[in-house]
Amino acid sequence: MKIINCKVIVTCPGRNFVTVKIETDEGVYGIGDATLNGRELAVVSYLEDHLFPCLIGRDPQQIEDIWQYMYRGAYWRRGPVTMAAIGGIDIALWDIKGKIAGLPLYELLGGRSRDGVMVYGHANGVDIEETVDEVAKYIDLGYKAIRAQSGVPGIPSIYGVTEDKMFYEPADEGLPAENVWSTEKYMNHTPKLFEKLREKFGFEHHLLHDAHHRLTPIQAARLGKDLEPYRLFWLEDVVPAENQENFRWIRQHTTTPLAVGEVFNSIHDCQQLFSEQLIDYIRATVVHAGGITHFRRIANLADLYNVRTGCHGPTDLSPVCMGAALHFDTWVPNFGIQEYMRHTEQTDEVFPHDYSFKDGYLYAGSAPGHGVDIDEKLAARYPYKRAYLPVNRLEDGTLYNW
Ligand code: CS2
Ligand code: MG
Numbered sequence: 001m002k003i004i005n006c007k008v009i010v011t012c013p014g015r016n017f018v019t020v021k022i023e024t025d026e027g028v029y030g031i032g033d034a035t036l037n038g039r040e041l042a043v044v045s046y047l048e049d050h051l052f053p054c055l056i057g058r059d060p061q062q063i064e065d066i067w068q069y070m071y072r073g074a075y076w077r078r079g080p081v082t083m084a085a086i087g088g089i090d091i092a093l094w095d096i097k098g099k100i101a102g103l104p105l106y107e108l109l110g111g112r113s114r115d116g117v118m119v120y121g122h123a124n125g126v127d128i129e130e131t132v133d134e135v136a137k138y139i140d141l142g143y144k145a146i147r148a149q150s151g152v153p154g155i156p157s158i159y160g161v162t163e164d165k166m167f168y169e170p171a172d173e174g175l176p177a178e179n180v181w182s183t184e185k186y187m188n189h190t191p192k193l194f195e196k197l198r199e200k201f202g203f204e205h206h207l208l209h210d211a212h213h214r215l216t217p218i219q220a221a222r223l224g225k226d227l228e229p230y231r232l233f234w235l236e237d238v239v240p241a242e243n244q245e246n247f248r249w250i251r252q253h254t255t256t257p258l259a260v261g262e263v264f265n266s267i268h269d270c271q272q273l274f275s276e277q278l279i280d281y282i283r284a285t286v287v288h289a290g291g292i293t294h295f296r297r298i299a300n301l302a303d304l305y306n307v308r309t310g311c312h313g314p315t316d317l318s319p320v321c322m323g324a325a326l327h328f329d330t331w332v333p334n335f336g337i338q339e340y341m342r343h344t345e346q347t348d349e350v351f352p353h354d355y356s357f358k359d360g361y362l363y364a365g366s367a368p369g370h371g372v373d374i375d376e377k378l379a380a381r382y383p384y385k386r387a388y389l390p391v392n393r394l395e396d397g398t399l400y401n402w
Contacts, residue, residue, distance in 0.1 A: 001026050002061050006052040006079035008034070008044050009380035013346035016040045016173060016387060017318040019374050020047065020088035022096065024060055029266040031374055033287050033324070034088025035323075036080055037171070037316035038388050046085040050074075055089070061100070062091045067293045069272075081200075083290045085267035090291020091324045091370065098369030105370045106329035109296070117329040119340035120145035120208055120233075122169075125163045127151055128193050132200055144360035145233060145337055148197060152189045155182055156290030157390075169315050169341060171387035181400050183219055188207040188374065193333035194230035198206035206337070208259075213237045213401040214392070217246040224254025233337065234259040234281050234310065240401060241269070247278035257374050259283050262312040265290065267298050281310035283335050286328055287321045288312070299332050309335030315341045315391075319351035323372035326355050326364040338362065 005023040010016065018040050020032035036043050049401045051070055058066060070086045071077060098105045106112055121147050125131035131150040138146045157179050164236040167313045190209065197207060209232060213221060220238035227235060236259040239246045250258065259281035262271060265288050271280045282302050289295045299309055309327045309332055322340075329338050340362060343351075353372040354365030365371045 001028075001059055001061060003055045003058050004327055006047075006055050007113055008047050009374060009376060009379050010384045011350055011382045012041065012042060012233040012385045012387075013348070013379075014344040015062065015316050015349045016391060017347075018043050018088065019318060019320060020085075020092045021344055021374070022055070022060060022092040024096065028096055028099050030060070030092035030099070030369065031320055031372060032088035032090065032092030032095065033318045033320035034084050035287065035317050036084040037314075037319070038144050039081060040384070042081045043088070045085045047088065048083050051085055053088060054266055059238055060093050060096045063090065063293060066093060067291065071290070078266045079267065080256075080263070080265050080288060082233040083294070084288055084303065087287040087289065087291040087294075090226070090293050091286060091320065093306065094292045096371035099198065102368050104364065104366050104368060105292075105324065106330040106364060109292070109328065111332040111334055112330050113164070114330060114335065116358070116363050117335070117338050119338045119362050120324050120359060122147050122149070122205065122341050124149040124365050125151065126161065127153075128196050131193060132196055135201065137203060139201065142359040145207070146209060147208040147210060147339075148193060150189070150193045152182075152185050154185045155180060168263075169389075171316070173385055173391050174389050175386075176388035177390040179392050179402065180395055181214065181402075182395055183216075185227075186214070187219060187223055190229075191226040193346065194232070198230050203231060203283050203328035207231075207235065210236040210270060211238045213240040213320055215239055218251040220246075220250045223362050224250060224256040224258070224385065227352055228254065236283065237262065237286075239326045241273070244272045244278065247273060247283045248276065257281065262288075264288070267301060270301065274302055274307050277305050277307075279307060280306055283310050283312050285312045285321060287316060287317055288326045292328060295328065299328075299334060303334040308334045310336045311338050313339035314342060315343055315347075319343055319348065319353045320370070320372045320374070323364070326362055327370050330364045346382070350375055350382070
């Protein structure tokens, strides 16, 4: 079997998605997601100009060899653009292997470890009252786990709190919007949200929260402590993880479980956090962490240290990523949870898929491969649009983390 054609399809049915399609001489093809939010076209160039030409004529069944070729052969290892491009191709190759075998991807990985994959939804409101109402809606939909984010008095607009509730997180067209941020105001407000949520709904559901890299280590330690009475499933991205010693600090002060890693792209980003047992959940994805082939290594290393997976699943990754992630989650022994931000109807139409939601769980489906395809005609109706998530400035104008 030989690869005879590779192409990339960029479509924007709400958000921009970069999709890899690999075709073989036997008519079987595979689909991969290579979306890197806000830097989509850099990945397109990496794929078209540098990786696709090397794939023509190769046997698509040699996934490991092709992965090593793309990673070691480039000399320039790691990095979000490189690893998203490798990830997109790798997912497409696993899709092909599944289709040849006539087996769903989780069977190739080692078979099912669970029936369904517990997911968390996103509830957000302009204030505590509205957020409580939004959490109630997710509970009614059957969710067992809900991430709660609320607007903060005195901060006019916060990333993570949008007008669109069920199809959260539209990116703004044009250049990034600028928000104003105050950690002090946020720190005073957030424990009150969780106090209200536990008061109203009790302790039956898992509650999660994302600090989106906006705290210093000492602030993170304080927030973790303040949230302890509300027994969060996790507190996410309290500080940026470039300096991993920060987590030693935070860890010594709080028993609130910590999650990090949605911007990680390699096992080397994880090694210290795992081996020193500084986190509880790893948030990387099969797309940004170099595909199934590399993410599997990350999960195996995590397992040695009792770290569980909590794959990133935002609406800026396509249903192809979700499909592949669900097969991975169905197999991986040290599974924790899967993020599930619902895609818009247009996005779901462009990417017909076999997975389904029921009572707080997503089910991967039994179609061969990862079970997600792309309707190219429909995709062509939604051309790329420059769009970004916002940036943050402190109240005095200093550019800050968003
Ligand atoms: C968020 C993401 O899903 C999450 O936890 O942090 O929405 C993230 O901001 C975006 O995926 C960035 O592209
Ligand atoms: Mg996050």
